Amino acid sequence: MAKGGKRIGGKPKGYKAPATLAKEAARELVRQRVTDSLEPMLRSQIAAATGIGHLYTRDKTGKFSRVVNQTQVDALLREGRRDRDYWIFTKDPSTQAFTDLLNRAIDKPLDRKDVQVSDDWERKAAFLASARRRAEQES
Numbered sequence: 338m339a340k341g342g343k344r345i346g347g348k349p350k351g352y353k354a355p356a357t358l359a360k361e362a363a364r365e366l367v368r369q370r371v372t373d374s375l376e377p378m379l380r381s382q383i384a385a386a387t388g389i390g391h392l393y394t395r396d397k398t399g400k401f402s403r404v405v406n407q408t409q410v411d412a413l414l415r416e417g418r419r420d421r422d423y424w425i426f427t428k429d430p431s432t433q434a435f436t437d438l439l440n441r442a443i444d445k446p447l448d449r450k451d452v453q454v455s456d457d458w459e460r461k462a463a464f465l466a467s468a469r470r471r472a473e474q475e476s
Contacts, residue, residue, distance in 0.1 A: 386435035389428040 353361075371378075392404045394413060401424070404410050413423045440446075 382434055382438055385428075385431045386438055388430040391426050391428070393424045393426060394422065 392410055392413065393401045394404055394417075396402055404413065404423070417423050419425070
């Protein structure tokens with residue numbers, strides 16, 4: 338009886354190796370940290386999907402500097418003049434970020450591998466093959 342029969346010994350049912358337990362603990366830590374930071378990351382992802390605007394102003398030397406202080410942004414937009422006191426440069430929307438958001442929000446489209454060729458396509462392929470044969474014979 339080659340390689341047959343009941344095996345004796347082995348690990349008990351449900352046993353997990355220490356390496357597996359360590360991976361699960363690390364995965365849980367990452368999941369928790371990502372979940373805690375979900376709101377700002379989601380805002381950033383949405384901004385990337387719609388396009389990101391950056392506000393710049395020039396200092397006395399004429400060098401552009403990015404404005405990151407919200408009160409300064411508000412003051413420039415309220416009191417300043419565009420293309421003189423401030424400039425807005427935008428980054429194009431990211432299709433990849435948009436696709437990723439949709440996939441997470443309404444599920445990723447199924448990757449259909451079970452598509453079968455209909456009889457209609459087989460008939461069209463046969464017609465095309467016969468037309469190619471006729472064209473070869475005529476030339």
